[in-house]
Amino acid sequence: MLMREKVNGFVGVMAVAILCMVSGLCMVWGIAPVVLAVYVAACAVCGRYMITCIGCAAGVAAGSMGIAGLLHADEYMIPGPVYSGVMVTEKYLVLLGLAMCLMKIVYSRNSRSYVRVIVVMSAAVLMGNIVVYADNMLMAAAYGVVEAAIFMCASVILKPGIGLLYTYICGDASDVERDESWNVSQGIVSLMALAAVVLWVVPGEDIYSVNPAFMLALVLILYAVYRTGAVYGCGMAAVAGSIVSVKLNDSRWLMWMLLVTLVMLIGRALTGRRKVSASLFYVLGCVLASVADGTVLWNGSGREIAFYYINIAVPVVLFACIPGALLGAMDEETDPACLQAAAAEINRLTACKIEDMANVFRRLDYTFAGSDEPAISLGQIGELVDGFRRQIDLIGEAREISDEKLLGQIRSLGMDEVRVTASMDSGNRSRYYVAGKTSGQGMVLSRQVADVLSGYFRKNIRAGLDSPSLFFDEYRSAVYEEAARYKGRYHVRRIKKYGSPVSGDNFSVKEYEDGRLVMMLSDGMGSGSLASCESCMMLDTMEELLEAGFTPEYSIAFANRCMSRRNKGRIFTTFDMVVIDMYDGTMRSFKQGASVTYVIRPGDDGNEVRQITSTTLPVGVLDDAECDMADVKLAAGDAVVMVSDGLSDMDVSDHMQDVLKGIRVGDSRRMVDDILGAMIGQGDVSLRDDVTVMAAVISGSEKSSAA
Structure with missing residues (x-):
């Protein structure tokens, strides 16, 4: 688990670093205020200052020097002064260095310190433009104000999205500050803004060839409409459509994407949130928008139409491949x-x-x-x-x-x-x-x-x-x-002493909601009604205490003290209980003056039989009598047999051990009958006491076995 957390943490940091590099590429006419906002937010989220700074610097250098060849990353911004890519890179390296120092010194993982960093960095952005481009002070100041304003807004908007992205990737390895909570609306808007940043740097200036930007825009619209509904779906369509329109230098694509979004929303209203219907209405929307526009269908060549349909078809295929875990509804309030x-x-x-x-x-x-x-x-x-x-x-x-x-x-x-x-x-x-x-x-x-x-x-x-x-x-x-991994099949048979009106033995078998199988056997002193009353009182008390949630140890001790003080130590009863956890197969035996409990494990050369015995006094003799406990790990196919001392008294020559070694384990009813037949059927045996035999056979749950 520790290694998995380390891997998730590394992947999360690298994803944020790549996002920083992409934000550096996102510049228009030589200014890249988004990169500073992403860097400050990324440092606040993941606390990694150097690798995120390297990512931002690499993106700025690639964008400003024309390496990436992005649209509208012009070499000259202000008329007059030379506004070269080197100068842009130098300016942002200085600003990134200042941001790193501020985050390390000022930021203390709370919203107030984050605001202080934003204010100081906004002033630094303004001053940086005035100092670096002093040839045209008025224009430099104007662009500085614009850049500072964009930085301030982007720093607030983008932080929730980066936090959600980092937390989703890292899971438990995430160290995102815990004292700040973002509602769903803020998270969605922030993620949409990040999507716009990414979409801006994706190439795609020709609809008549493979256009990654156009395809990504449609995937984002599909995802937003399906997952969030009308408000955010239309917002995503407006953002993505605007960027695509700028890239293609044709404003009609904004209306084209809004029409596709409208058709998808109609389909969502009619059929609900279903992946198949969303895909079908997306195709219908694309067809209607294409017919309404007509530019490609009526004027394009065969090759152009083919690429056009490829650009439309790929997004729906990608949408179909998105895992269901990423497609759950995002509602602002809990349903x-x-x-x-x-x-x-x-x-x-x-x-x-x-x-x-x-x-x-x-x-x-x-x-x-x-x-x-x-x-x-x-x-x-x-x-x-x-x-x-x-x-x-x-x-x-x-x-x-x-x-x-x-x-x-x-x-x-x-x-x-x-x-x-x-x-x-x-x-x-x-x-x-x-x-x-x-x-x-x-x-x-x-x-x-x-x-x-x-x-x-x-x-x-x-x-x-x-x-x-x-x-x-x-x-x-x-x-x-x-459901429990195991299940128990049990059977009980009780035979009263010859000539006695009632049996002094009493038993209880109950399956609890938490997966416990509890079997109890109590043998009152002597036989007849008085013995039956005492053993029944013991079992009733235990059942009530266990049902209320008291532990077996406390329940036994409490019942023992009650009966000891009630009867002044003159009347007592034995107590035998096994508690089997059907989820993991563990069994714990509790005994006070009780007879032997047998645990049987089938084998090829006969059954393996383990005896659990007791050396403690019965219940009711002393206030603080000890209780013998033993733990056993059971497996599917094992059996547990509990007997009263009426049967143990017959076993003068360990005949019971031989019977259990050769008995067939499987049917609990048949096991009880075979045990009684073998023991009572001995020639010189008579029923001098009440006899009770309880057997439980543990088997695997059907679905668990199949799995």
Whole structure:
């Protein structure tokens, strides 16, 4: 990751340096105030003074001395004095050197110091013209004022665009100042100005041959109309058309490009933001503009008409090759649908969390009514609330995904006004929020959208548990989450002691929204109703605490203290729990006085069996009894078997180990039946205690396996 950031940072700096060189080439009648503005803005954005200065100087030298052969870079500007390319280069080298010193000394990465640099440099530009071209003081002062004014305006206008360009290329490697924010309008106007600078230096003075400037102008218009709509599209058409008209020395091309833009805007209004329709209406606009002008079609030769159509066709091909990530809509304000989706998710999480906590406190108050049970730690409640706050913060950091490829695939299902945002949950897993409605009277299944998201992100994505299953013609939002890598198939069988009315064993199996599979087994002291009541109380308490968000360690310790003080150490129960993370396959076992847990891994020469045992006291004996914990890494195909001590007491000769080594792992129900059949089927065995067997088989998720 560090190497990638370095590469991105290097590419970003080089892109800015090239932009500086292009700005040096952008001069008209011997003045190049844009180069100073670009240099000052580039230094403020990326903090690289020398390489950007070299780029600017190279551009000025090439433009002023005629090396680049650009239009309107005349050798003489003011009548009388000799205004040579050498003098232009010398003047701008001095000004660039002064700008470098000011940026290093005065600039301190805030807007106020940036304004001070602009003011000082504007005065320097004015004085530079008066000093260098003193032969004609009046004309020199006039041109100095014009150049200083252009520099001041360009410095303010171009900085947001350079910042956006540099940040986009560098990503996390960008060191753009963080205390300054530009709205979308400023960014678009700035990028349009940079596009005009680049367009000015691109050659293209003949429409009857390959004309790069004409083609670039059409690409910029296509991009602006498609991505930003009417206002900025027309602005880009006016700027690009004006430059092309100057290059071709024919003002009709301005109207030609405005007509093409108008047709594209009509197509956008009729069909929406679709890449194919934008291309088709662009072609239609070019045809209508060509017919309306008629110069090439009616008077041109075959060769001229061929080049004319090449200049028109290449832009639409280039536009079609632009990645979808660069074609997302640019709106000045966040769409209300995104705000609605975020608010709905925050409301859902808040309601669920408050409900869980309320249920916990009510249940605990009911369960331990009349006893001297300890209160829940305020510190634990604080950690619980803080964890919930972090979860809300992650939703607030959600970013909108504007890749037209993804949005187009979702629209193809029959949806309209689609917005997609993405965030990370507390486990660093992706969550996606899709807001939209169907374009007609039909409906779209949430799982269809999940399939599109899965294909685009190359992940196994499913609809959230509380998300709507359908999209209708009314705006609604749905939550999608990265599905777990594994899934568990489990089965439980419980057999009560011979002659006992009820079993003292109780169990719980639950899959949580965060991808955890929690299996719990508790065996109350003795058998019958009293044992069943104690084990059931233990499991109910654990379920409520875990559901509210308390950690397993704290939940077990709290339940142990409550039951110990309630029963005065006279009645106790064993407790066995495994927590399996279905995203990464990690399992943690928790035991207090519990029987053996078996982890089975199939092999060619028999199964590998690992035993997890406990040496601690059962729950309820002591207030501060320890809990044994063990961590195991599971893989697809592994199985976990939990048993109560009624079965362990039968295993006097390690027969269980032999049974599990030879058992067929796959069907959890069949595994439980085979285990009970093998153990209870022994000739000299009788059911002297309640018996419970729980088995869970871990398998890979279908889409994860396919991937």
